[in-house]
Amino acid sequence: MPDTAFKNLLARLEASPENLTLRLAVMRRAMALGLDSRALELAFDIQPNDIGSADDRNFVAQVFATAGLDEEAELWGHPATEDQIPVEAEADATPDTTSEIAPFEEEAANVVSLQVVGGQSTTDAEDTDDQISFADVGGLENVKRDIERRIIAPFKQSGLLSRFRKKSGGGVLMYGPPGCGKTMIARATAGECGARFQSVAISDILDPYWGVAEQRLTSIFKQARNNTPTILFFDEIDALGSKRSGHTSTHVSQMVSHFLAQMDGVNQRNDGVLVLAATNIPWSMDSAFLRPGRFDRMFFVPPPDAPAREAILRMELAGRPAETNVRFEKITAATSGYSGADLAQIIDAATDLAIDATLASNREVPINMQMLETAAKQVRPSTIDWLTTARNHATYSNESGRYDDVLEFLKVNGRR
Known part of the structure; x- marks a missing residue:
């Protein structure tokens, strides 16, 4: 499978942690796959005096700079730009290491080919001729008005945002009972913005093999940045962003960290890319997803009026x-x-x-x-159980006012 060779490299490194050449080879491969945090973890075990090659020193500096650790990067000298860093170069690796890397490069190429076929992502990208607008969404005027004011207008006025030194893009989380039109509202938002709409199913990202999900995320965000303006829509984001605990696997934590790094634009700016996500259980979301700059804008999509x-x-x-x-x-x-x-x-x-x-x-x-x-x-309404659960969270776990819209809906509609 695609991760086998990389796992073998890591196993070799664990057996020979003093092998600096092998460590750098693993770090370069991790960066090439978008596994920046894995490369950073390995970089902390290297001292500046250990490396004499200017290219290698620039590469390590770039690893720290990518993570926003400017002080550490300065210790290694000013990092080179991406096109100066030989990420793929592994000629210095030992013969056995090269034999492990070669089949992995072939497998990695196959993974990328699954993501982009004929210039189009295998996720659903909507042609602009098929777009819908808010005129196609009946009712829900309050929701549409809030989205117009807080999302669409700022997204379309990029010049105004630049003047006030505020970035366009970011993340918006829509939540509400199942089957209430969150996906349709996301499509209509893209139509109102005049943006390309790309729907991403979390099941198409998740993979049991180490590194594959991260590479798929890198491919999705890269395509969005190359086709701005784009709205990326992640349905059932809770499958990826549920609260992490001490029992969460390293594999899942790595994937979540990579998703958040892509959202933050650690390696590249996300100007012109707006990330929309939907969930039925917002109270299960990890707080890291909801902090400012990520999914800090939340919209309640109630049952249709x-x-x-x-x-x-x-x-x-x-x-x-x-x-x-x-x-x-x-x-x-x-x-x-x-x-x-x-x-x-x-x-x-x-x-x-x-x-x-x-x-x-x-x-x-x-x-x-x-x-x-x-x-x-x-036919009985399927929203009653959801509204009952939401009422409890809105009543007893709403210190931030995040669920005030739910309380208002329950007050008006009398579902207590």
Whole structure:
């Protein structure tokens, strides 16, 4: 597998920790794969007097500078620029080390080829012709207004931000019950920004083999920086950013650290790249993800309000045989607190009733109001458990005011 050769190198280094040439070779390979923190860990065990080569000294200085440790970098001299550092050069390695590195380089190239095919990432990148806007999102006017003011306007006014020495980009976390349109709002935000939308599934990043997930993240962020303006959307970010503990594996901690380093733009600026993420369980997020400069902007995406519910019901019913006298406003009034997925299930349940009636009568029976009302009674809102849990967190763990929007929603909608 792609990590085998690198693991072998690390094993050799553990057996011969005094082998400076091998240590530098491992550090160069780690930097080439974007595993900056691993290279930094190895760099701390080297003293400036141990190395005489100017190239090697510049390389170690660059490792420290990349991590923002300017004082340590100064001890090694001023680091060279990236194009002056022979990251891939390992000619000084021992013959056995070279034999380990060669197959790893081939495997690493294969991993990269999985990420970018024909110039496009294998993650979902939306063509600008397929973009949607807030006009395509029914209801949720408060959410759209807040996003317009706090995200879209600053993102589009990069010149104004530069004048006030404020960087564009950063991270925005959307949270709320499942099935309430967080992904659609993210797509519409990209459309309003006139930005490329790239959706990234966390399952496409995670990998049991050491170093592969970090390389995939490097590839994703690199492509976003090369195609600005871009909005990167990470769905179910909690799968990556859950709170770490003493039992968290080194592999997971390394991957999280690498993701945060990419967000921070440690190696490259992220101007023109906005990171959006969605989660159903924001209270499980590691505090490192929520600190200023990362996902410090949070938006509660509640269950759809009345205009949004009617729009969803109309969209789901469109194209199906239905009577013309359907009273959408009546179904809308009876489904407060239902998610978009719940509303789609109501239409599906009514469709099943129409199909049963059609089969029983040997003639087409369209969906009627009675079927819709019956289906609405059968389908229960899936958001109740989430809102109950959210209420507890908002009531007892809300010192920062992070969940004030949840409390306001519960107050207005009476779900206590």
